Amino acid sequence: MNSSIETTVQKIEAREIPDSERLQTLPRHFGRHMLMVEHAVYSFMRRLWSDYVDGYWSYVELSNGGLYMAPSHDTPFNIRVDTNQFEGQMSADAAGITACLFTLSHLSFQIQDECIASHFHQLRDFALDHPEASGILAAID
Numbered sequence: 001m002n003s004s005i006e007t008t009v010q011k012i013e014a015r016e017i018p019d020s021e022r023l024q025t026l027p028r029h030f031g032r033h034m035l036m037v038e039h040a041v042y043s044f045m046r047r048l049w050s051d052y053v054d055g056y057w058s059y060v061e062l063s064n065g066g067l068y069m070a071p072s073h074d075t076p077f078n079i080r081v082d083t084n085q086f087e088g089q090m091s092a093d094a095a096g097i098t099a100c101l102f103t104l105s106h107l108s109f110q111i112q113d114e115c116i117a118s119h120f121h122q123l124r125d126f127a128l129d130h131p132e133a134s135g136i137l138a139a140i141d
Contacts (some may be wrong), residue, residue: 008032010063012062012066016059017061036107036111041103043125044103045095057096058096062126064126066123068097074092086139090139091132094130096097097126097130098140101136105140
């Protein structure tokens with residue numbers, strides 16, 4: 001008897017949130033922790049990229065329920081992670097994913113909220129198929 005198991009892996013799709021939906025996005029994903037998440041993302045970006053200055057960030061929702069924020073920036077980011085000696089160049093999108101993964105990991109332990117932990121795993125699943133996956137994963141390792 002020849003038995004084969006077929007598995008279909010759904011590609012996680014990303015959708016940039018239009019301006020008309022921005023105000024509802026963080027509360028929908030993080031509830032009462034929305035401001036803590038947003039502030040922590042900016043703080044982690046300051047640690048990762050020494051040239052970071054405030055600016056506009058895009059919100060990107062994922063088809064698996066996840067969300068990330070990415071700075072709207074055209075030039076590459078020179079990312080440095082002191083805790084693991086990672087140094088590398090990333091697009092704004094990859095840098096945003098990296099900052100969000102650091103944030104969600106940190107907050108999942110700090111406030112022990114299942115929603116935050118779930119968002120970490122959803123974003124990490126997306127990052128695994130990102131064109132810059134190797135850099136993102138090396139940075140958060």
